[in-house]
Amino acid sequence: MFEARMAQAALLKKVLEAVKDLVTDANWDCTSAGISLQAMDSSHVSLVSLLMRKDGFDMYRCDRPISLGINIASMTKIMKCANNNDAVTLRAEDEGDTVVFTFESADQEKVSEFEMKLMDIDSEHLGIPEREHTATVKMPASEFHGICRDLSTIGETVQVSVTKEGVQFTASGDTGKGTITLRNNSSVDEESQQVVITMQEELSLSFALRYLNFFTKATALADSVTLSMTADLPLVVEYRIEDTGYIRYFLAPKIDDDDDEDNN
Amino acid sequence: MFEARMAQAALLKKVLEAVKDLVTDANWDCTSAGISLQAMDSSHVSLVSLLMRKDGFDMYRCDRPISLGINIASMTKIMKCANNNDAVTLRAEDEGDTVVFTFESADQEKVSEFEMKLMDIDSEHLGIPEREHTATVKMPASEFHGICRDLSTIGETVQVSVTKEGVQFTASGDTGKGTITLRNNSSVDEESQQVVITMQEELSLSFALRYLNFFTKATALADSVTLSMTADLPLVVEYRIEDTGYIRYFLAPKIDDDDDEDNN
DNA sequence: ATGGTACTCC
DNA sequence: GGAGTACCAT
Numbered sequence: 001m002f003e004a005r006m007a008q009a010a011l012l013k014k015v016l017e018a019v020k021d022l023v024t025d026a027n028w029d030c031t032s033a034g035i036s037l038q039a040m041d042s043s044h045v046s047l048v049s050l051l052m053r054k055d056g057f058d059m060y061r062c063d064r065p066i067s068l069g070i071n072i073a074s075m076t077k078i079m080k081c082a083n084n085n086d087a088v089t090l091r092a093e094d095e096g097d098t099v100v101f102t103f104e105s106a107d108q109e110k111v112s113e114f115e116m117k118l119m120d121i122d123s124e125h126l127g128i129p130e131r132e133h134t135a136t137v138k139m140p141a142s143e144f145h146g147i148c149r150d151l152s153t154i155g156e157t158v159q160v161s162v163t164k165e166g167v168q169f170t171a172s173g174d175t176g177k178g179t180i181t182l183r184n185n186s187s188v189d190e191e192s193q194q195v196v197i198t199m200q201e202e203l204s205l206s207f208a209l210r211y212l213n214f215f216t217k218a219t220a221l222a223d224s225v226t227l228s229m230t231a232d233l234p235l236v237v238e239y240r241i242e243d244t245g246y247i248r249y250f251l252a253p254k255i256d257d258d259d260d261e262d263n264n
Numbered sequence: 265m266f267e268a269r270m271a272q273a274a275l276l277k278k279v280l281e282a283v284k285d286l287v288t289d290a291n292w293d294c295t296s297a298g299i300s301l302q303a304m305d306s307s308h309v310s311l312v313s314l315l316m317r318k319d320g321f322d323m324y325r326c327d328r329p330i331s332l333g334i335n336i337a338s339m340t341k342i343m344k345c346a347n348n349n350d351a352v353t354l355r356a357e358d359e360g361d362t363v364v365f366t367f368e369s370a371d372q373e374k375v376s377e378f379e380m381k382l383m384d385i386d387s388e389h390l391g392i393p394e395r396e397h398t399a400t401v402k403m404p405a406s407e408f409h410g411i412c413r414d415l416s417t418i419g420e421t422v423q424v425s426v427t428k429e430g431v432q433f434t435a436s437g438d439t440g441k442g443t444i445t446l447r448n449n450s451s452v453d454e455e456s457q458q459v460v461i462t463m464q465e466e467l468s469l470s471f472a473l474r475y476l477n478f479f480t481k482a483t484a485l486a487d488s489v490t491l492s493m494t495a496d497l498p499l500v501v502e503y504r505i506e507d508t509g510y511i512r513y514f515l516a517p518k519i520d521d522d523d524d525e526d527n528n
Numbered sequence: 529a530t531g532g533t534a535c536t537c538c
Numbered sequence: 539g540g541a542g543t544a545c546c547a548t
Contacts, residue, residue: 078417078440080414081442081444109446110444110446111444112414112442112443112444113445114418114443117439117440348529
């Protein structure tokens with residue numbers, strides 16, 4: 001028996017928003033420690049990794065590990081039926097082929113139950129090593145969101161260049177070129193507004209904006225986002241989910257990492 | 265001569281919103297008592313019945329009964345030209361083939377007139393008997409709206425089950441099953457938020473959500489909606505129009521009213 | 529209440 | 539493929 005209850009449906013809704021454009025089906029792997037999900041996007045370019053630890057839940061019970069194969073669109077539809085401050089309970093029998101969502105309104109006058117069929121999904125459970133990166137940039141999530149959106153109107157690729165002084169995002173295309181520079185400002189009062197750079201050496205990598213724009217669907221989940229970069233290794237874009245875990249996205253850099261590239 | 269004036273164009277706009285998706289042409293039957301309209305929807309499945317008593321108007325005059333055959337889309341277009349708090353006057357000559365809409369802005373600084381051609385419409389004026397029902401459920405109109413919208417994502421049919429304790433709405437489909445339960449809570453302070461059940465005996469009937477979703481276009485007209493049900497008879501969905509009358513929708517239950525039905 | 533998006537019909 | 543319509547989200 002698996003059963004987990006969270007006080008605010010809003011959280012799960014936001015998680016789905018952050019996943020649904022990238023992934024059609026995924027296994028939600030539930031253990032006594034919590035829920036995790038790993039999936040490649042449908043074009044096998046990027047990877048999403050979600051962790052929700054059991055302490056992020058009001059109530060959490062998982063008698064034995066269970067993998068819930070879920071169609072994300074169906075789950076999204078169901079979660080749309082919850083109000084943001086409904087309590088949500090997920091329940092699955094060990095040998096069952098369904099999961100049941102229960103929504104309870106704050107005033108207890110309304111209870112909704114949605115039963116969803118589970119799927120069999122080949123899970124490519126990729127062990128992703130936690131590694132040190134050459135450079136990390138922590139910045140306001142909404143700032144990153146805006147930068148990716150804006151640069152998309154210029155070109156398809158963004159070049160991210162990190163120095164001790166700051167981070168620079170550049171895109172170019174037919175209409176011209178756009179560059180956005182954020183200064184390292186870890187001294188700003190509000191932590192959520194800080195731009196904090198940690199690095200061993202300067203570095204410059206290019207990424208497909210199309211995927212970054214999918215990643216920024218997680219903006220509602222966290223005030224800050226952290227970009228972790230190492231030459232020739234995938235970028236990691238991490239949003240911490242308060243008290244609960246994180247959602248991380250992985251995206252390999254474009255190989256043509258030079259300024260002369262003009263065929264975006 | 266027929267002439268009627270209402271202080272707020274908003275009311276007539278909302279009435280049109282509540283009718284236009286269901287009915288293309290309809291006779292507005294005007295008598296000294298007021299205006300009424302009855303029409304089947306275009307697929308002859310459901311029925312709309314509108315009543316606006318003369319006391320709902322600022323000014324009302326109807327020398328002899330007259331039936332105004334109106335294309336609802338045309339009238340909607342014309343009413344879109346009125347501001348919500350314009351006063352509206354409808355005027356038709358006894359032997360004429362047009363109706364004139366006059367909009368006067370609140371500050372009297374602007375007057376608009378639109379003349380619309382009338383149509384000849386075969387009116388199937390169905391005498392609908394007022395009858396006692398086995399069960400009625402009064403609930404917040406917005407709640408009913410949300411339930412119909414949410415369950416539409418699950419299946420095409422909703423089963424409505426009424427007991428003394430509450431009312432339950434259930435739909436099922438390929439992706440699973442959804443159930444929403446509202447407790448009878450007539451003791452809630454705000455009358456508009458109450459769920460009030462009146463019943464002779466428990467009952468469970470199924471309806472096509474497609475039509476219920478057309479009916480909920482009337483949500484803006486009233487805080488509450490009342491569902492009246494009797495086995496094998498059409499459901500009546502009633503929105504009271506404050507001080508004026510009502511709009512009622514009728515929809516026959518689906519015949520397969522059992523839980524084993526799986527071909528929604 | 530209004531604007532954007534997504535769907536459906538033509 | 540385009541326009542109109544309906545729905546959702548802000």
